[in-house]
Amino acid sequence: MAHLGNSVEYGLHCLLWLTGPQAGPASSRDLAELQGVSTSFLAKIFPKLEKAGIVSASEGIRGGYLLARAPDRITVLDVVDAIEGDKPLFECQEIRGRCAVFGGKAPGWATDGVCAIHAVMLRAEKRMREELAATTLADLAKSLDGKMPAAMPGQVQAWFAARGAARTAAPPDGPKRRRRRPSA
Amino acid sequence: MAHLGNSVEYGLHCLLWLTGPQAGPASSRDLAELQGVSTSFLAKIFPKLEKAGIVSASEGIRGGYLLARAPDRITVLDVVDAIEGDKPLFECQEIRGRCAVFGGKAPGWATDGVCAIHAVMLRAEKRMREELAATTLADLAKSLDGKMPAAMPGQVQAWFAARGAARTAAPPDGPKRRRRRPSA
Numbered sequence: 001m002a003h004l005g006n007s008v009e010y011g012l013h014c015l016l017w018l019t020g021p022q023a024g025p026a027s028s029r030d031l032a033e034l035q036g037v038s039t040s041f042l043a044k045i046f047p048k049l050e051k052a053g054i055v056s057a058s059e060g061i062r063g064g065y066l067l068a069r070a071p072d073r074i075t076v077l078d079v080v081d082a083i084e085g086d087k088p089l090f091e092c093q094e095i096r097g098r099c100a101v102f103g104g105k106a107p108g109w110a111t112d113g114v115c116a117i118h119a120v121m122l123r124a125e126k127r128m129r130e131e132l133a134a135t136t137l138a139d140l141a142k143s144l145d146g147k148m149p150a151a152m153p154g155q156v157q158a159w160f161a162a163r164g165a166a167r168t169a170a171p172p173d174g175p176k177r178r179r180r181r182p183s184a
Numbered sequence: 185m186a187h188l189g190n191s192v193e194y195g196l197h198c199l200l201w202l203t204g205p206q207a208g209p210a211s212s213r214d215l216a217e218l219q220g221v222s223t224s225f226l227a228k229i230f231p232k233l234e235k236a237g238i239v240s241a242s243e244g245i246r247g248g249y250l251l252a253r254a255p256d257r258i259t260v261l262d263v264v265d266a267i268e269g270d271k272p273l274f275e276c277q278e279i280r281g282r283c284a285v286f287g288g289k290a291p292g293w294a295t296d297g298v299c300a301i302h303a304v305m306l307r308a309e310k311r312m313r314e315e316l317a318a319t320t321l322a323d324l325a326k327s328l329d330g331k332m333p334a335a336m337p338g339q340v341q342a343w344f345a346a347r348g349a350a351r352t353a354a355p356p357d358g359p360k361r362r363r364r365r366p367s368a
Contacts, residue, residue: 003187004274004305012301013279036282076304089312090188095197098220101339109331116327117196120260120319121188127311128273135304143300147293155285 007083010037011045012140015079018055019071019141020153023161025057025064030163034156045083052082061167072138077129079137089128090121191267194221195229196324199263202239203255203325204337207345209241209248214347218340229267236266245351256322261313263321273312274305 014031032042046065049055056068067074096115097106114122198215216226230249233239240252251258280299281290298306 002272002275004308006277009274009277009279009301034284035279036284037279076301088186090193091186093190093193095193095219095221099340100218100220101336101343109333112331116324117193117260120316120324124188124312124315127315128308131308131311132304140300140304147296149293152285156283159285 003087003089004080004084007041007045008080010035010042011049011083012076012079012137013037014042014045015049015054015067015074015137016141016144017156018065018067019137021157022066023157024062024164025066026160027064030064030160033163034159048082049079052078054078054082062164067137070138071141072136074137075133076135076137076140077132080132089125090118092118092121187271187273188264188268191225191229192264194219194226195233195263195267196260196321197221198226198229199233199238199251199258199321200325200328201340202249202251203321205341206250207341208246208348209250210344211248214248214344217347218343233263233266236262238262238266246348251321254322255325256320258321259317260319260321260324261316264316273309274302276302276305 010032013035014028014037017031017034018026028042028046029039031046032039046055046057050057050065050068053068054074055065057063057065092115094111094115096117097111099106099110102110194216197219198212198221201215201218202210212226212230213223215230216223219226230239230241234241234249234252237252238258239249241247241249276299278295278299280301281295283290283294286294
């Protein structure tokens with residue numbers, strides 16, 4: 001599995017649909033079906049984005065997710081950290097202290113400070129994170145806006161509206177159940 | 185598992201023992217035992233380093249590995265690539281073309297060029313790789329030399345010499361078998 005996995009890819013693509021003008025909140029089910037990704041997989045991702053303050057959730061049949069702050073204040077790194085959590089590029093096992101010459105008792109000079117090999121990896125991770133922090137959802141949306149035809153945003157809004165209308169017009173048989181989570 | 189895994193950590197630590205003055209080639213078994221890591225694990229790593237031209241191998245009872253080029257011409261990135269192979273930070277699944285609005289036929293504008301999300305990840309990977317390429321085995325060895333007491337290189341050489349002497353002085357009973365690989 002890649003270091004930045006499918007969850008990040010799915011989360012970013014679906015968040016992009018929340019950057020434009022919206023009629024209302026979007027459920028993670030609708031976002032998943034619009035984007036063509038697994039609904040159950042996306043239903044696990046959006047609560048993490050909510051916990052990180054990237055989206056806000058509302059409940060009920062018209063409930064769903066909205067961005068919790070402006071897209072130019074949400075970086076790719078914010079989304080990666082929200083979804084992947086604390087996942088280092090390299091996990092130092094401090095093997096520098098295990099040299100056979102030390103006879104099981106590593107001297108201070110061998111283990112003081114950060115291992116030089118670990119330090120290289122930490123610098124590499126810092127560069128990677130700096131680059132991920134340099135792009136926001138607004139930047140990604142702008143690059144998409146520059147490519148898509150003028151009619152596309154309206155088509156997407158119409159798609160969401162049709163989904164919402166279908167949901168409110170035809171309630172399922174049986175006792176009405178309150179949807180506890182917009183992703184349910 | 186971290187993106188830059190145990191194999192890279194073990195490989196780098198063991199390669200550092202080959203950067204100084206050596207009496208002769210070192211087997212991967214001796215390197216593993218000197219560094220306190222799994223011998224069978226390291227025996228799988230060194231052939232990859234040999235294939236990448238980072239170490240050269242010699243056979244026989246006194247055989248083993250030497251660096252194939254000067255330590256200031258071997259970067260951390262060379263070692264990572266030799267051991268990890270082609271392991272991208274992010275694997276784009278081109279889900280941008282799956283939008284439900286396209287009805288199964290993604291238009292050219294949606295899939296032309298590199299996906300903007302993939303492009304961010306490729307830039308982040310490039311920064312990470314640039315940083316890994318900025319440090320050589322010579323840099324790492326220099327930082328270690330600055331810490332270790334003057335007697336340490338001699339102790340390590342004595343440790344290798346004792347291992348070699350034990351191997352040549354006490355051949356195993358039974359028919360003599362030629363060791364095909366220094367790592368065997």
